[in-house]
Amino acid sequence: MTSNSPSEKRLEELREQAWKDGVVPGKGVDVAGGPIPRQPGYYGQPVVKPPVWTWEIPFYFFIGGAGGMSAVIASAAFTFHHVDLARAAMWLAAAGSILSPILLIMDLGRPRLFINMLRVFKPQSAMSMGVWILVMFITCVVPGLIALELHALQVFTGPMDQLLRIAASFLIFGSAIFGMLLATYTGVLIGATAIPAWFLHRVLLPIHFGTAGLGSAAALLELLGHRIAALNALGYYAAAVESALLIWLSVDKHGAADRAIHEHASGWLIRIGEILTGPLALVLRLFSLVPFAAISFLIGALVSRFGWIAVGKVSGSDPESVFAAEHY
Amino acid sequence: MIGEGIQSTNQRKHSYVQDRVEVGFFTDPSVCIGCKACEVACKEWNQVPDDGFTWSGNSYDNTGHLGASTWRHVMFLEQDRQKGNQITGPMGLTEAEDPFRWVFLSDVCKHCEEAGCLEACPTGSIVRTEVGSVLVQNDVCNGCGYCVVSCPFGVIDRRPEPLPDAGGAFKCTFCYDRQKSGLVPACAKVCPTESIVFGRLDDLRARGAERVQQLQQSGYNDAQLYDPTETSVRGIHAFFLILGEPEAYGLPPKPQIPTIYLKSAWTSAFATAIASLIAALAAFAFFS
Numbered sequence A: 001m002t003s004n005s006p007s008e009k010r011l012e013e014l015r016e017q018a019w020k021d022g023v024v025p026g027k028g029v030d031v032a033g034g035p036i037p038r039q040p041g042y043y044g045q046p047v048v049k050p051p052v053w054t055w056e057i058p059f060y061f062f063i064g065g066a067g068g069m070s071a072v073i074a075s076a077a078f079t080f081h082h083v084d085l086a087r088a089a090m091w092l093a094a095a096g097s098i099l100s101p102i103l104l105i106m107d108l109g110r111p112r113l114f115i116n117m118l119r120v121f122k123p124q125s126a127m128s129m130g131v132w133i134l135v136m137f138i139t140c141v142v143p144g145l146i147a148l149e150l151h152a153l154q155v156f157t158g159p160m161d162q163l164l165r166i167a168a169s170f171l172i173f174g175s176a177i178f179g180m181l182l183a184t185y186t187g188v189l190i191g192a193t194a195i196p197a198w199f200l201h202r203v204l205l206p207i208h209f210g211t212a213g214l215g216s217a218a219a220l221l222e223l224l225g226h227r228i229a230a231l232n233a234l235g236y237y238a239a240a241v242e243s244a245l246l247i248w249l250s251v252d253k254h255g256a257a258d259r260a261i262h263e264h265a266s267g268w269l270i271r272i273g274e275i276l277t278g279p280l281a282l283v284l285r286l287f288s289l290v291p292f293a294a295i296s297f298l299i300g301a302l303v304s305r306f307g308w309i310a311v312g313k314v315s316g317s318d319p320e321s322v323f324a325a326e327h328y
Numbered sequence B: 001m002i003g004e005g006i007q008s009t010n011q012r013k014h015s016y017v018q019d020r021v022e023v024g025f026f027t028d029p030s031v032c033i034g035c036k037a038c039e040v041a042c043k044e045w046n047q048v049p050d051d052g053f054t055w056s057g058n059s060y061d062n063t064g065h066l067g068a069s070t071w072r073h074v075m076f077l078e079q080d081r082q083k084g085n086q087i088t089g090p091m092g093l094t095e096a097e098d099p100f101r102w103v104f105l106s107d108v109c110k111h112c113e114e115a116g117c118l119e120a121c122p123t124g125s126i127v128r129t130e131v132g133s134v135l136v137q138n139d140v141c142n143g144c145g146y147c148v149v150s151c152p153f154g155v156i157d158r159r160p161e162p163l164p165d166a167g168g169a170f171k172c173t174f175c176y177d178r179q180k181s182g183l184v185p186a187c188a189k190v191c192p193t194e195s196i197v198f199g200r201l202d203d204l205r206a207r208g209a210e211r212v213q214q215l216q217q218s219g220y221n222d223a224q225l226y227d228p229t230e231t232s233v234r235g236i237h238a239f240f241l242i243l244g245e246p247e248a249y250g251l252p253p254k255p256q257i258p259t260i261y262l263k264s265a266w267t268s269a270f271a272t273a274i275a276s277l278i279a280a281l282a283a284f285a286f287f288s
Ligand code: SF4
Pocket: B109, B110, B111, B112, B115, B116, B117, B118, B134, B150, B151, B152, B153, B154, B155, B156, B171
């Protein structure tokens, strides 16, 4: 072995380093600050547990939000005699009502035991309330859509058709009520938890999720070819609210407690989501680029749902966020 | 004979479940020797699977934190403080007084008076037992994961694949099965120093307060009880004596049960829902 072989060089380096720094840290050995660890809390371990949810849940937030608010638009459209639009919106709502439970069940640790959620009705559990809202939504949407289609296609005539029209209007209104709750309760679901970056924004979250749902529903209908002023107005409304929330979020900062919203990759997801649903969608609408505004809003609404779950994972794993949240 | 021998509440048979007496754990790090008998006893009795092995810092902690497969966790704190009247000397290269202490504390589910996990569970899998403990019924849980983010102490977790019984949420059962037969929880039974004491909650609370006083008198100025009775959790049934601040043990100083956030969140949700309905109606009324 010659004295300048790589292994000998490495030993020389170590000797130099030991002489210079007084210590040579190895991989996996924690020597910062000597024998006393300097991480926050207990060895930097999380104080609360981060959420175990995977992609299904943010996707469900998106689908449930858009589907639920589609029923709201359907109800308004039906009231003002836009039957075709009401039909398209009810189809969207129905699609959402079918996909939502599938996603929800896919995320369960034991999907086969899903039915156990229907054992109890628990007002103090947002998860339980959400399941019942979803059940009621499906119960209204599916027969509502059938009644509406039978009425619109004039399958029956006379009093039977009258009856169908009345049934449809009731069921669509019911769908709207449970749909608007389906779109907003998800904010309560994550807002009423022990995760600091979530519970500190428990008032903002339902506003954001609900409005993103409304905007997404309008955007989807516009992309399906229903380019009418009413939907454009709803697009403006949603983008304006989202822009206001963007400002709210950048003003209402809680330091280390909710830094997951402003730092890390999770912070970028939130920022991108907010810009796409807020200012960008607004500007595109101002320039009459409606399809682009719709696409921007939809992507933003989806990204931001993933962002909020990512925020929960970062914030829940960060012991300092819990300690900092105690001061609010 | 160790401690009070068979007179100790850790060793004698009881009928707390039948008598519906509130029971608890009092865990006292000032006598803990870090032997991990409690961790082992818990794993063995409850047949909790192995979930990996990693050391924390420079200590002998190889479990890290409580979780789905760690129901007792012995913490090894390394601190630059005196422990009681401990004599300190120079340590390392400098001549300066360099106090160092090692504190061991066996962490466990707190069995909260107001339990976040129990309130959150949408299947009714989590229940309150006759002895006031919080129990997860494994065969009911469908693994929705909502309890995980609702526990203010980060205790309960969903067990990942490929461990046995994966997908369900798990935590300390307070050895409810043993208690029903008049036996003491496994961890308390094996603890050689009675650092873990099992017994009637009111007795334990009195014992804890007395122990804090005793320690303070013998120079442990930073001894205190960790039992958040002033917050919305309203006290815990498995409470601790700690030396120093709760943060160093990874314990939240002011834990809150998340249900206190429901009112403002639901108000916001209802307001948003109604605003959306009005916006939709107005849009069709004025723009068509
Ligand atoms: S410490 Fe957590 S898991 Fe244990 S009872 Fe309290 S809320 Fe439930």
